[in-house]
Amino acid sequence: MKGSKATVLSFAEKCKNILASNWQGHLNTIKADAKGSKEDIYTSKVKYILRRGKPYIWVPEKELHNVNTIIDERGSFSVTSPFPGALASLFRSIQKLPARVALTGDVLPHKDEKSAAECLEEVILSEQKTISEFSYTVSGVLSSSDVYNTSRSENLKLLLDGDEKYTIYKFNPRSCIYIDGNGGTHEVNLEDMDASKADLLAPFSAKLIDGINQSEARRRALMLFCLTLLKANVKDAYMVSMDRKGFNVLGMIPSPALKDGLGQYQWKEFRLKLKEEARDVEKFCSQLVEMEEEAVKNVSSFSGLG
Template identity: 65%
Template sequence: MKANKAAVLTVAEKCKNILASNWQCHLSTIKADAKGSKGEIYTSKVKYIVKRGKPYVWVPESDAHNVNAIIDERGSLAITTPFPGPLAHLLKSVQKLPSRIALTGDVVLLKEKKAQLATEKLEALILSEQKAVNELSYTVRGVLSSTNPVFTSRSENLQGLTDGGENYNIYKFDLRSCTYLSGTGGTHEIDLGELQTSKADSLAPYSAMLIDGINQSESRRRALVLFCFTYLNARVKDAYILSLDRKGTDVLGKVPNPTSNEQFQWKEFRFTFKEEAPDVEALCCQLVEMEEEAIKKVSSYSGLG
């Protein structure tokens, strides 16, 4: 099952999915004091949402970014594809980085009225995602049953911004550039016009939950092994979901190392869906259908079907 141009997202769409699937990023600003900018970079992890294609970041009042941005508004955001649970350990063990984006722009403090509007948008987003999860079908809830939402749910992690436990300043991030860095080390500069017109998958906010739900389940990982064998004729010993989008899924499979009969290596495979999955329900249904089809094929090979 070879991917073609129609079977993969554009790079701009991948960037939008990364923005929509994560909720935290590394914000960097230029260190400053009363005498002005020092030229050194200060970085900390902050949480964000996307409104009309633009990131809005919540910075604790005690964070040095608040002083830095007064003197020099220039900043950058580094955002990765979420890689929760066992996937994080696997990527670290094979020294593989997830796909990520680097944004440069201006960090602009929101005044009281606009900050209130951003807060209302955040609260509406949290409620909307929580309602959507509660209304998921039995099939999807089964996939998510293996994950811990404390680590993988965007709405769960953004909830802390509204509970009154800490005071925040809210900033709009005005983009000046966007760079996509693939997991294989490739770098792509993205046209901001193309980025603006591209849309994120509606399932992107739930991708971390889906990926971890599958990877935490031994039975579902065995299904991925069947996928590799029946669809790509690849014999793998183990497999993990690396990423999901409306057009397909990327899987890391443990395959024999051609340089040694006793060692294995991890190889990336791409599976394309028969039809685009517009939402979480459709994606999970396609995965279930692929699993059933793979089991039938394996059964027929072994003479059991």
């Protein structure tokens, strides 16, 4: 486990944050019939919540997972770091994948569906209450975000409000792998996962990332951060992830010159750290606004010297 002075999170902390920041993932179970398990895999997108660190998954009754798990309870569950709106289009255009978590384990029916439903409702109400109490600073950052594509509570509410019936499963992990944005795999000890806690801002990261990326002014600020803090001259920038220690930005930088002397552009990921750990959304947004003001001052003073 890295110390508190580290500028990046441990792999276990990154996994916990991804699981806490999303509300849907891909469940994989082994196709089965009355004769037993086959080797074919059935995959579908499902919604989930975290409870005591473990995913509780809502599977529509029509899904084959409900038959498969009766014969063979083994499965896997993968969840990506949120990449909402404009970020999804950019990732597709440059063939980049977001960081993600891959769990293998057992998919077990949750016998007490009433308690799971109550827990789901509690998660939704808690998030809605937090959003309603956000300050003007946070609301300003979120103002550009797409509510329905980035709100965990709005998406989870469909499980309660819709007509579809679900079977609830508890996913008991037996292994965990963190896959970074470059495709590198890192095995994570389950004991480290159990000991790690997700950042308080993780459940709101999709809204924050989208709010920043949908705002031209805030994306210009990301470009200024790269220039003033990292001495990187970027032509465009998007935020790709955030945590209590800092955030990652994809910046468009010039490629090496070609034979004809004309250069192209490529996307490079940069890490920007916060001055202080942001324990919650309020602290993250207030530091972001301070950084924007400082960056503008730095550029203005530099221009004045010119």
